[in-house]
Amino acid sequence: MCRHTAWLGAERTLADLLLEREHGLLQQSWAPRRQRHGTVNADGWGAAWWTAAGPGPARWRRAAPLWADASLASVAPHVASGCVLGAVRDATVGMPPDETACAPFVRGAWALSHNGRLDRSVLPADAWPAAESVCDSAVLAAWLLQAPEEIGPRVRAAGEADPTARLNVLAADGTRLVATAWGDTLSVLRTDDGVVVASEPHDDDPRWQDVPDRSLVEVDARGARVSPL
Numbered sequence: 001m002c003r004h005t006a007w008l009g010a011e012r013t014l015a016d017l018l019l020e021r022e023h024g025l026l027q028q029s030w031a032p033r034r035q036r037h038g039t040v041n042a043d044g045w046g047a048a049w050w051t052a053a054g055p056g057p058a059r060w061r062r063a064a065p066l067w068a069d070a071s072l073a074s075v076a077p078h079v080a081s082g083c084v085l086g087a088v089r090d091a092t093v094g095m096p097p098d099e100t101a102c103a104p105f106v107r108g109a110w111a112l113s114h115n116g117r118l119d120r121s122v123l124p125a126d127a128w129p130a131a132e133s134v135c136d137s138a139v140l141a142a143w144l145l146q147a148p149e150e151i152g153p154r155v156r157a158a159g160e161a162d163p164t165a166r167l168n169v170l171a172a173d174g175t176r177l178v179a180t181a182w183g184d185t186l187s188v189l190r191t192d193d194g195v196v197v198a199s200e201p202h203d204d205d206p207r208w209q210d211v212p213d214r215s216l217v218e219v220d221a222r223g224a225r226v227s228p229l
């Protein structure tokens, strides 16, 4: 399993969200606290963030460990956004090791990350042409982002078609976040100036809430809602 995290709210720097939390994505790349499958997320990282230049996000990915990226560490304190999505990768056996297989995957205004694995043969053939990689997560992202308003029902359909699948996805379009818990951990933190949705809490703030398995999380300017899938 990989780990991902997203923020929607007041502007904050990439460094603040991804690199400077006590148990944030940087620490989760080598020492996740709740990861159920795999131990280290050293096969790459990616981040997407939205600016006035949109509608699509800026995206930066690398196929190397997050902790080894001195360039990101120097740039991240200078980049701020009100919507940020970050991911670190522990590649599934048999999946490509290159940058194109690293989340987040982008289509139009949307970016999407996937924690888990899926038998790609359960996905419709028309998802493949838009996929950024043959990686299961990339094909899944291409299919889900054909219809972002259907992410919940499509995740459920994929999970029913492949009962061994793990399908925690986290998507954003600059104004909202959509996430699913299907087979791995997911947590939500509501603060005075925004909401974090993450594979696991990035600190010990008592306001973190665990999301039940098989749930959909939707976040917009009105707040965060959790519903059964």
Ligand code: GLN
Residues within 6 Å of the ligand: 001, 002, 003, 038, 089, 090, 091, 092, 093, 095, 101, 114, 115, 116, 117, 118, 135, 136, 137
């Ligand atoms: N299956 C995806 C990949 O290979 C995600 C892996 C994961 O969640 N660890 O990149």
